[in-house]
Amino acid sequence: MIVAVPMFLQSLDTSILGTALQSIATSLDVEILHLNFAITAYLLSLALFLPASGWLTDRFGTRRVFCSAVAIFSLASALCGVATSITQIVLFRVLQGLGGAMMVPVGRLILLRSIPAAQLVAAMVWFTVPGAIGRVIGPLLGGLIVTMGSWRWIFLLNIPFGVLGILLSLKFVPDSRPEKSERFDMTGFILMAIGLSGIVCGLETVGRNFVPVNVTIGITAIGVLAMIAYGLYSRGRLDVIIPLKIFGYKAFCITTIGGMPLRLAVGSAPIFVPLLLQVGLGLTPVQSGLMSAWLSVGAFGVRPIMDRAIRKFGFKPIMMLGAAMTGATFACYGLFRPTTSIGLMCFVLFAAGIVNSLAMITMNTVGYSGIPKTLMSKATALSTMMQQTSISFGVAVCASCLTITAQVHGHGADHLVIDDFPMTFFVVGTFTLLSVVAFAGLPKEEGQELR
Structure with a gap:
């Protein structure tokens, strides 16, 4: 529960925002x-610095890196709270992403190194509980804050939780590191940083008027070429910052790459569902927060039965069902109208929270099946990097769809209306079904040692 504090901080930060x-x-x-x-600056910063988290943990130890990460995240939150321009917020969110890049993978690594395999499912369920609590109280808390006070408190609230997390970690979290750490792979780190930033920044500008089309194509091309260069550079090597050999483990490959469409939908929902409720349906921030909270209530409520369900049915069926239903419920958001019953919308959000949780917990647990301990720190870094990159893609894709739809309807993105939203949710919801196809390739007995 202590190492899950970062999950709470990140979930609270995203849902309040x-x-x-x-x-x-x-x-x-x-x-x-x-x-x-x-939003994208934070997610991009996560993706950039995540590759280094595995090496930093092996070099300086889990507890020291974990506490430092929480401290950086909290400091950056304070700076965001006093920012006076969008430029400052973007810069401070990059710093916040640096802290976030180390918090979650190191916390997950602490669990993987200290929890017996037979108890890992239960541990992963509890590991996600604080995150679910953050998502439950975040929308309502955010609505109350902006209604009764200043939006700046949505960032300042992270500080006391960060201090508490550091104090508890120093007292209770075990410290571990290999006897000998590898050299830092600067070449690989630079190639991966250029590749990820180019791809995400290129996608961010698609369908906008911020930069010319040829600039968007150029940035994306640089990113793709850098990732290809990293693939050639790291082929067959284990001393690189992220060994691509990890993708040779089937469960990890399927859940990491095949799970990207699912993460795209789940990661963008906390941003664009409140946007739909407030801008599209005209609800107040408090009303939007109360309704959005049902998404997290469902996710939180299903956790007590997750362990038993996985033991009875296995990972594969639950992952496939959860992914399929996640796509369906995400598409249903596009059917919301001012005339839609409040009760019906809350029910859809509650159901979405349940199926999101079913898919994400099983996917994030079985993905580490079969990976040796020597590669575990880099596997957690790579997995978290792919997760956060998927979320950044989700945010960029949804924003681009909204912009394009608004332009088709004859107005700008600064005057969004309810008719601009459906296509975004339909497209992303349908895209999520690709994860169902990917999960079908997982061996039925995969993760047997974790049940």
Whole structure:
């Protein structure tokens, strides 16, 4: 529960930010979709620094890196709380991403190194509980904050939780590191950083008027070429920052790459569901927060039965069912209208929370099946990097779809209406079904040692 504090901080930060976007945009006098830069900057920063988290943990120890990460995240949150422009928020969110890049994978690594395999499912379920609590209280808390006070408190709230996490970690979290750490692979780190930043930044500018089309194509091409160069550079090597050999483990490959469409939908929901409720349906931040909370109530409520369900049915059937239903419920958001019953919308959000949780917990647990301990730190870094990159793709894709749809309807993205939203949810919901196809390739007995 202590190492899950970062999950709480990140979930609280994301879910609160979703309900406060409109207030921040009004306060800073910027277009609401321009705040997508603040979201994407954080996710991009995560993706950039995550590859180094495995090496840092092996070099300096799990407890020291974990506490340092929480401290950086909390400091950056404080700076975001006093920012006076969108540029400052973006810069401070990059710093926040540096801390976040080390928090979650190191916390997961601590569990994988200290929990017996037979108890790992239960441990992973509890590991996600604080994150679910953050998502439950975040939307309502964000709505109350922007209604009764200033949006700046959505960032300042992270500070006391960060201090508590550091104090508890220093007292209770075990410290571990290999006897000998490898050299830092600077070449691999630079290639991967250029590759990820180029691809994500290129996608971020698709369908916008921020930069010319040829600049978007150039940035994306540089990113793709850098990732190809990293693949050639790291082929057959184990001393690189992220060995691609890890993808040779079937469960890890399927859940990491095949699970990207699923993570795209789950990761973008906390941002774009509140946006739909406030901008599209005209609800107040408090009303939006109360409704969005049902998404997390469902995710939290299913956790007590997860361990028993996995033991009875196995990982594969639950993953496939969860992914299919996640795509269906995400598409249902596009059917929300001002005339739709509040009760029906809350039920859809509650059901979405349940199926999201079913898919994500099983996927994030079975993915480490069969990976040796010597590669575990780099596997957790790679997995978290792919997860966060998927979320950044999700945010960028949804924002781009909204922008394009608004332009088709004859107005700008600064004047979104309810008819601009359906296509975004339909497209992403349908895309999620690709994960179902990928999960079908998982051997039925995979993860047997974890049940």
